[in-house]
Amino acid sequence: MRIFLLGGTKDSTNIIKHIKKNYDAFILTTTTTEYGARLANEAGSDDTIARPLLKDEITEIIERDDFDILIDATHPFAQHITHTSAAIANELKMPYIRFERPTTNLENIDTSHIHYADSFNDAGKLIAGEFPEGGVLHFAGANTMADIVEHVSVERFYPRILKVKSSIDKCNALNIDPDHIIPMTGAATKEENIDLIVKYDASVMITKESGEIGGVIEKIEAANEKDIAVIMIKRPKIEILNKNDVVNDLDELDDKLKNFF
Incomplete structure (x- = not known):
């Protein structure tokens, strides 16, 4: 079985390890960064492509190399x-x-510090209006910074990003002080988040609703302890998806894969 895997996440490395352990499969993993490709290789991917691909390129690779299944x-x-x-x-x-x-289970979490936003542009406006003072910790990736700093001064903006060229270039383009850039090496602990809140005198933390694997709970707990706001960007809904094609864990993935192997 030849699998074309769109990766670049912790989920994708877990999938690679699981499939290579339990199935006879060749996996090509595509990521947008060299860092993501390295993690995929370390997880056991047979081959990787480390750059964004256009639709026509993906189609060509799948047809040319006779892939059997596409996993996103x-x-x-x-x-x-x-x-x-x-x-x-x-x-x-x-x-x-x-x-x-899965979305983050907040059933037993104090959510009183969370303010939800539909977009990063809305988040920037919310911070400018409701939280005009203190540092702004941006824990939502380099690609989303511009919408925030359109409304919030870069003088109080502190992004946590992968220190790769593409992300640094985005910071430079926005005139973000290099001393404000926080290197990211994976999901942070509650204590690490608290240290950053204190270090940068933060009043606000921005995060995506990216699930427990993305460290959302640790961010919320840190914000609760230091009494600062969490701006939570709601997860987008993708209408084209057939709900029967969506799985949320490795057991559900197995149920699908067993139909193909």
Whole structure:
């Protein structure tokens, strides 16, 4: 079985390890960064592509190299590639699985500090209006910074990003002080988040609703302890997805894969 895997997330590395352990499969993993490709290789991916791919390129690779199934394990907020991959699978009439991490279970969490926003532009406006003082910790990736700093001064903006060239270039383009850049090496602990709140005198923390694997609970608990606001960007809904194609964990993935192996 030849699997084309859209990766770049912790979920995708877990999927690679699981499939290589339990199935006879060749996996090509695509990521948008060299860092993501390295993690995929370390997890056991047979081959990787470390750059964004256009729709036509994905289609060409799948047809040329005779892939049997397309698995999309990209981030819940990467709606464009999920929309594109679902469309490709539909056009090629090939099996498709969207692995989407569950939303965060906040049943036993104090949510009183959370303010929800539909977009990063809305989040920037909310911070400018409701939280005009103190540091702004941006824990939502380099691609989303511009919408925030359109409304919030870079003087109080502190992004946590992967220190790769593409992300640094985005910071430079926005005139973000290099001393404000917080290197990211994975999901932070509650204590690490608290340290950053104190260090940068933060009044606000921005995060995506990206699930427990993205460290959302640790961010909320840190914010609760230090009495600062959490701006939570709501997860986008992707209308093209057939709910029967979506799985939320490895057991559900197995149920789908067993139909193909």
